[in-house]
Amino acid sequence: MDKKNIKKSLAGKGVVLKLGFVKYHIKSKLPALTESLSVLYDDYHLSDYIGNSDFIDFHIDIKTDGSFGRLFTRQAQFFLDDFAPFNALPKQHAPAIIEWGMNWCVSSQINTHLIVHAAVIEKNGLAVVMPAPPGSGKSTLTASLIQEGWRLLSDELTLIRLDTFQVTPFPRPVSLKNESIDVINNRYPNVIFGPISSDTTKGNVCHIKPPLLSVKNQDVECPVGWIIFPKYQAGATTEFTKFNKARALMDVAENSFNYSRLGVHGFNVLKNVIDKADCYQFRYSQLDEAIKIFSELEQPL
Amino acid sequence: MLFRALGKVSYCTWDDMTVIYNLGSGNTYLIEEAPIAMLEYFFCSNDHNLGEGMSISDLSRRLNNEYNEGFLNSILNNFIKMDLLEKIG
Numbered sequence: 001m002d003k004k005n006i007k008k009s010l011a012g013k014g015v016v017l018k019l020g021f022v023k024y025h026i027k028s029k030l031p032a033l034t035e036s037l038s039v040l041y042d043d044y045h046l047s048d049y050i051g052n053s054d055f056i057d058f059h060i061d062i063k064t065d066g067s068f069g070r071l072f073t074r075q076a077q078f079f080l081d082d083f084a085p086f087n088a089l090p091k092q093h094a095p096a097i098i099e100w101g102m103n104w105c106v107s108s109q110i111n112t113h114l115i116v117h118a119a120v121i122e123k124n125g126l127a128v129v130m131p132a133p134p135g136s137g138k139s140t141l142t143a144s145l146i147q148e149g150w151r152l153l154s155d156e157l158t159l160i161r162l163d164t165f166q167v168t169p170f171p172r173p174v175s176l177k178n179e180s181i182d183v184i185n186n187r188y189p190n191v192i193f194g195p196i197s198s199d200t201t202k203g204n205v206c207h208i209k210p211p212l213l214s215v216k217n218q219d220v221e222c223p224v225g226w227i228i229f230p231k232y233q234a235g236a237t238t239e240f241t242k243f244n245k246a247r248a249l250m251d252v253a254e255n256s257f258n259y260s261r262l263g264v265h266g267f268n269v270l271k272n273v274i275d276k277a278d279c280y281q282f283r284y285s286q287l288d289e290a291i292k293i294f295s296e297l298e299q300p301l
Numbered sequence: 302m303l304f305r306a307l308g309k310v311s312y313c314t315w316d317d318m319t320v321i322y323n324l325g326s327g328n329t330y331l332i333e334e335a336p337i338a339m340l341e342y343f344f345c346s347n348d349h350n351l352g353e354g355m356s357i358s359d360l361s362r363r364l365n366n367e368y369n370e371g372f373l374n375s376i377l378n379n380f381i382k383m384d385l386l387e388k389i390g
Contacts, residue, residue, distance in 0.1 A: 071350035107318050124331075171373070216370070244315060244316055244318055245316070245318075246314070246315050246318035246319060246320045246331055247318065247331065249313070249320050250320065250329065253329055259329075262325060263327055264311060264322060264324060266323040267311060268311070268331065271311075271313045271320075275313065275315075276311075
């Protein structure tokens with residue numbers, strides 16, 4: 001869909017966005033969302049919403065405060081099936097609001113997979129899962145590695161199937177914050193950035209478009225080869241050390257959104273995945289060294 | 302003093318560290334150097350009656366006296382903290 005049609009559909013019946021195994025129906029009259037969808041999602045399958053005959057996982061509406069009773073539209077709010085899980089935010093944050101909201105839909109509603117707060121990338125048929133709390137440099141590292149030939153499966157949510165223990169891709173635009181925006185922009189000038197949301201609760205937030213091959217292969221699942229816990233630390237020397245698998249299991253469970261909800265199925269997934277994967281702790285300050293270490297990863301035995 | 306298991310577990314072990322999943326409560330625990338035979342006897346064996354109690358000296362004999370009673374006592378106390386075991390008698 002071109003920008004003009006996206007704008008028309010968003011303001012009308014809405015557009016359908018297929019993202020991995022999930023289908024979103026998105027409506028909004030906010031121009032910033034037209035910009036965001038047309039820049040970041042033009043490689044994805046976008047289509048007009050055709051009504052109830054189209055199976056949709058999540059019906060999303062980004063409403064302005066004009067549409068919920070105020071005269072001037074200064075704020076925007078995320079709605080899922082007319083339920084607003086978050087407070088309204090300044091409307092210029094709409095591109096970030098929809099990205100956060102789409103992640104929330106999956107992390108809070110999907111239970112066909114174990115969902116871990118982790119970036120996940122793939123090369124030669126094996127995935128690297130990188131669980132880390134915010135501020136660990138996970139997204140900056142991911143944004144760099146996908147420019148260096150790794151396939152993006154997700155920068156935020158690792159989805160592991162309960163039956164095959166394979167990772168299901170969910171390749172969304174990569175979220176960058178504050179200094180990371182300039183780091184990636186300077187290092188990879190061809191990367192396409194979406195609109196910037198300034199002064200959000202997380203600072204300045206901007207999303208980058210994933211490489212075309214990651215989008216094209218969004219239905220190709222793969223097993224986990226490595227679990228790496230990254231930690232960016234300014235000025236630190238690079239350290240890449242083996243991590244005990246039992247401790248890794250506890251840390252991955254800690255970073256999971258639905259481990260407790262899944263009961264013993266969640267435990268079985270982690271037991272099987274971690275048993276076959278190599279686990280490492282990784283501290284870095286230089287992206288060049290990080291990229292080299294990832295390029296030299298040896299296949300797990 | 303007898304110890305009695307309160308439920309069943311699933312577990313996995315790597316390099317002397319064991320992750321225990323309590324099938325009853327859904328809680329997950331990490332424990333170091335827990336003898337697998339002990340885990341198997343208390344929490345996994347199908348022929349073991351859950352209500353059956355065992356003393357430390359019985360347990361020690363069952364584990365071929367490979368572990369001293371002080372060590373076993375500390376592991377058993379960890380299992381109590383995990384709501385996997387209770388003291389009876």
